[in-house]
Amino acid sequence: MTEARGSAGQNGATHARHTPGTPCWVSLMVHGMATTQDFYGSLFGWEFEPGPHQLGQYVRALLDGHEVAGIGQLPPDRHLPIAWTPYLASDDVDLTAETVRLSGGTVGVGPLDAAEAGRMAIASDPTGAVFGIWQASAHLGIGITGVPGTPAWNELVTRDTESVVKFYQGVFGYALEPAAASDFDYVTLHLDTRPVAGIHGVGHDLPRDRGPHWMTYFETADVDDTVARVTDLGGHLLKAPHDSPYGRVAKVADPEGALFSVIHSVR
Known part of the structure; x- marks a missing residue:
């Protein structure tokens, strides 16, 4: 993207049990x-x-x-x-x-x-x-969403959506919503009419040293401030903060090289 499409829960909401595929x-x-x-x-x-x-x-x-x-x-x-x-x-x-x-x-x-x-x-x-x-069983997963420091969205970054979207639909039963723009290769995965994840085809822009991979977005109150703290703490900026239809977003890596994005979501 990679632009996130918002958080799966309401602010501060806790989850009893997740629908399969979430x-x-x-x-x-x-x-x-x-x-x-x-x-x-x-x-x-x-x-x-x-x-x-x-x-x-x-x-x-x-x-x-x-x-x-x-x-x-x-x-x-x-x-x-x-x-x-x-x-x-x-x-x-x-x-x-x-x-x-x-x-x-x-x-x-x-x-x-x-x-x-x-x-x-x-x-x-x-x-x-x-x-x-x-x-x-006892561990039900993420217990809070929609507040800074919590996962906000997960997105598969791949060469093209067509090559893999049928796999995830067949395994987890997702309903598919392709992007409205014909030049934007993106499919949103839905469960119970709710968007839960995305698949983004980036073609030749896919990093050769990474291959197809899942990207996690973490909510933050201030993307620019978070990016500054990432670099102060020994991490790296990979894509500068920018505005998207879903909020302000940036891509970074931690000191060991794990990629993740930070977003201040549009509510």
């Missing part, structure tokens, strides 16, 4: 747990609690006592791209994982239990973009 969690695997927590804690005001322990060295980020994201430790010998990964809700992660395989995707991790918190898998679509699948 982005319900975002997680980041890094090499430097302490420095990453310092960065996001300073940037968004997050505090951290450990667990679930079945996921190894893993912490949940809290904002005003509500869970908003997770950060885990990569093994020292794993040199994987550092990236935010959205998790899509499922009532049956084993069935969803099998549907992913039958639809041309790949399941790289799981399905596996995360103790009493729930059951999960990590998969990739046919173009290689990685996403998670989450079947909630």
